[in-house]
Amino acid sequence: METDAAPLIEQLQGLLTQATNFALTLTTPGWRLYQICIIAGLILAAQLFTWLLAPRLREKMRELEGWPKWRLRALLVLHKRIRLIAFVVLAWAVVWFLRETTWPSRSYLVSIAATLATAWLCVGLAARFVRNQFLRRIVTWGLWIYVTFYYLGLIEEARIFLDGIAVSFGDFRLSALSILKALVVTGILFTIARMVAQTTSKRIQTNEDISPSMRVLAVKMLQVTLYGAAFFIGLKAVGFDLTGLAVLSGAIGVGLGFGLQKVVSNLVSGVIILLDKSIKPGDVISLGETFGWINSLGARYVSVVTRDGKEYLIPNEDLITSQVVNWSHTNDFVRLDIFFGTAYGDDPHHVRALAIEAAKSVKRVLSSRPPVCHIVGFGDSSVDYILRFWITDPTGGLTNVRGDVFLALWDTFKEHDISIPFPQREVTLLDSGETTTSTAKE
Structure with a gap:
């Protein structure tokens, strides 16, 4: 294992020197200092605006009982970002005023602050499509850092810096840049896969020509295919060699096969149940002392709801190996x-x-x-x-x-x-x- 420490230290020293020189220029009296003060004033104004407006908007949202849930969720997302929205509006208004009344160069820093705030706002709103909280944070922070470096003109320096943080194992080299790319690209692909899976699943579930059990099987296979493809495409897009990953996955699979026999058995049993159509959502079954109707078919278990409101999660293997009474298998009589x-x-x-x-x-x-x-x-x-x-x-x-x-x-x-x-x-x-x-x- 080898790491490149010397170039990394030199890059850090160079970035610190540039940051120090830029900070010194901001303290010198002139329009740069004035713009910094304007930006600070805009931040304070956005905060005051939030204190005054946010509680009133919250009360108005509570009165919107008849609205669809997606509209209420969208309003809640905007409400949480009202401070940033206020800053963006005020900043662009100040930029327009400065450009109309003075030289464009005297609004340069305010313009950069407005542009960055707008980009951060767009990234925060777009990241809400990522349902997984961990992936959402990775995508959000990754894109925030990227757009910040992009508008500050530091993309090349950041790329060199992150690529310098690397660990080498023989011919294999893993850098921080590759890991960040993999996480962001995979998160975006997972989001696209989830949206496609949801849209297609709704169409499959409403197709009366397909039996209920085959609908569940088709949805499960679609989800596995899309998410698996998103994962491997994300790795391939950032340059990972999947050959070694395949060998490693095979070795891990053999180990998991011995250690997770019950889990694998339940997964296989679930596929068999979906294929032979022995039970399907809505069927009334009896298994031992449990009597109820099938609520949903999962990859590992079947959800059975009884008349007293209890929900039993029965492993798929039990439905294959035990005697099950299906009161509505071929007909409802x-x-x-x-x-x-x-x-x-x-x-x-x-x-x-x-x-x-x-x-x-x-x-x-x-x-x-x-x-x-x-x-x-x-x-x-x-x-x-x-x-x-x-x-x-x-x-x-x-x-x-x-x-x-x-x-x-x-x-x-x-x-x-x-x-x-x-x-x-x-x-x-x-x-x-x-x-x-x-x-x-x-």
Whole structure:
């Protein structure tokens, strides 16, 4: 490993000398000093403007309840930069005034300050398109430094300085300039990839000709392709040799394959689930004690929301290796069974007809697939029946529709004097040779 320290020290000394000489010229009475004072006054005026206007704008923004979210977010972004906006407006107004009333050279420094502030404002607004906070900061600071050096005419000096901060490993040389370029270019490419992915994903999600599971798979593959291409194109654009990176990635992949077997298994299982279409968003499934509908399919897990509002994140591997009940895999028809009993004194034919009519009266029970009722046994205290009926909306819940059918049975049996028996026990009490018989109800 080798570093070039001597040229770097010489460059630093040269830059410090130039900065010192420029600072000394600013302290000499004349228009340069006057312009510095004007810039300081503009900064103070922008600050006062912010103190006066920002709270009022904040109150006005709170009153805009009916506006779309993107407009409110845009106003919030502008509100956070109101100080810089005020400085830009005031600075350009002063530049125009000085150029109209005196020589253009006497507004040179104010013009540079206005130009830099305008560039910083544009960079700050454009960087909001980068969603990742870390990348956003890198892109913002990188572009701020670049535009500052560009308008100050220090691009070549900065390039030489950053390129001098380097580490060499044999034939490979890594400089601060290359790292900065890679971060900025990759951040910009990631932003473009995200915008393209979002636009394309919305079109895929609204395409009714594609099944829900294939929509999710297409979106995931699109995101992986775009972000992967952005990463490698960003590295290639700044001169990185991807051959060595490929070898290193292969070695790292082998190590991760042993250490992250479960993660890889879940990723592969997720792809299999999307390809075989065994489950899809909106399906109602049962897995062990979990019953709910699929909210979303992720790369590592499936989100299942239950009726009580709990969201279970089930690993994809469990859906492949375990027995899963999909209540709506091929169709939405679901048959439910409930059991009840009536007294032996009630006519079974009449009971069956009443039970079917009671089930039909419930709204969610299908009339196209009529309910049926059968005798399933003769119990100790009752004749036992099973009532079967169909529904097509399992996402609406199963327990509640069973409860509605039970309630309809209760009302119907009460109206027609059908009794629902309960066990009775006969207890004999022996006292002083006398036998007393009584009946106890349980």
